[in-house]
Amino acid sequence: MKYRLQAIIFVFVAFMLGCNEYMIVGVLPDIAHEYLDSLGKLGLLVTVFALVYAIFTPIITSMANRWRRHHVLLVLMVIFFIGNTWTAMAPNFISMLLSRILTASVAGAIISMVLVMASYVAPREKRASLVSWVFAGFSIASVIGIPIGTVISTTLTWHDSFWMISGITIIVFVALIWLVPRDTPQFKSTLSKQFVLFKDSRIILGVSFIVAICAADYTIYTYIRPLITNEMGFDNTWLNWLLFGMGIFFIIGNKFGGYLADRGGIHRLSGIYAAMTVLFLIFGPVLPFKWGAIIIVTVLCIAFSCYGSSTQLMFLDIAEKQYPQSLDLASSLNSIFANIGISLGSFTASQAVTFTAMKNLGYVGAVYGLLATILIIVLSKKYTGMRNY
Numbered sequence: 001m002k003y004r005l006q007a008i009i010f011v012f013v014a015f016m017l018g019c020n021e022y023m024i025v026g027v028l029p030d031i032a033h034e035y036l037d038s039l040g041k042l043g044l045l046v047t048v049f050a051l052v053y054a055i056f057t058p059i060i061t062s063m064a065n066r067w068r069r070h071h072v073l074l075v076l077m078v079i080f081f082i083g084n085t086w087t088a089m090a091p092n093f094i095s096m097l098l099s100r101i102l103t104a105s106v107a108g109a110i111i112s113m114v115l116v117m118a119s120y121v122a123p124r125e126k127r128a129s130l131v132s133w134v135f136a137g138f139s140i141a142s143v144i145g146i147p148i149g150t151v152i153s154t155t156l157t158w159h160d161s162f163w164m165i166s167g168i169t170i171i172v173f174v175a176l177i178w179l180v181p182r183d184t185p186q187f188k189s190t191l192s193k194q195f196v197l198f199k200d201s202r203i204i205l206g207v208s209f210i211v212a213i214c215a216a217d218y219t220i221y222t223y224i225r226p227l228i229t230n231e232m233g234f235d236n237t238w239l240n241w242l243l244f245g246m247g248i249f250f251i252i253g254n255k256f257g258g259y260l261a262d263r264g265g266i267h268r269l270s271g272i273y274a275a276m277t278v279l280f281l282i283f284g285p286v287l288p289f290k291w292g293a294i295i296i297v298t299v300l301c302i303a304f305s306c307y308g309s310s311t312q313l314m315f316l317d318i319a320e321k322q323y324p325q326s327l328d329l330a331s332s333l334n335s336i337f338a339n340i341g342i343s344l345g346s347f348t349a350s351q352a353v354t355f356t357a358m359k360n361l362g363y364v365g366a367v368y369g370l371l372a373t374i375l376i377i378v379l380s381k382k383y384t385g386m387r388n389y
Helices: 002-035 044-066 069-089 093-121 124-155 158-179 191-199 201-221 224-231 236-261 270-286 290-305 308-322 324-355 358-382
Strands: none
Touching (some): 002 044, 002 069, 002 124, 044 093, 044 324, 069 093, 069 158, 093 124, 093 324, 124 158, 201 224, 201 308, 201 358, 236 290
């Protein structure tokens, strides 16, 4: 019974973090209107958040093993609450930027610790399923959190969207005090000993693959609201339903990813990302046919979200067998390099819409998609684990 409750709260943590990170995409136009700034400039909020997330996560995760993991998690949750509440009250762009930097500095370490705890509390045969559900928490944020946040923003203010997250954070914090496991094994080691993990070519290929996938994702996701309304021609009522539908397909992709992780993992992904690259290439020409474009977006949502369980279990598998002192760092690689990819993709997108039409973003995504496909093919040949995981 306790394992089930722990699993639920772990998913809820991911949901909370997902709302905080992704909701900004849905409310960017409203923030731009209040601050009298351009969407291109406000898109940097996504870029900076992801960059800070990527920089601070390995540092905090690696240093945190000097203290008991559950104590560190609760402290990081308090910092997250302060950062998000600051965002809710931010009166201008600089204040908003600083609040997002504070929140991003701890968000990655929070989910990394939750993933390590999940891998210990779950029976081995259920690890892939629980990991996929934790990742699905981010997609549930897309299904429920982002549309609700967008509705709150359009009917009240975008500030209220972030106040909602602060309320969720209090609930999650209380549940964690009760349910967080207090006896997960820890290997105390220096920062340099943990980073030996990056001498492994499989790790380098894996994280490069994640960067490419997430960069491809955010070439269009950063501007998904204007793409749906301005380029495809849907109104705001349809926008909320379509964002809801995208979240559903993100969840489907996460659960499909868990299925793949149990049946070959890394070795089953190359075809998916080759197909994703093709969809990016045809995205621009199909945009005027709005329902065709939405079908492409829904399939892309599945492709974007189905790698997580396979790469997470591969990183943990390699660390457990060869670099046990790096287990905490290994658990954070997905979130670290996903955010590097998000930062790269959102920056590329913000530059692209400055110099070319928004309908051409699909071609930018196709470049990253091709790179991801090549990387996963090479990685599949180098990594021999998980075929019968």
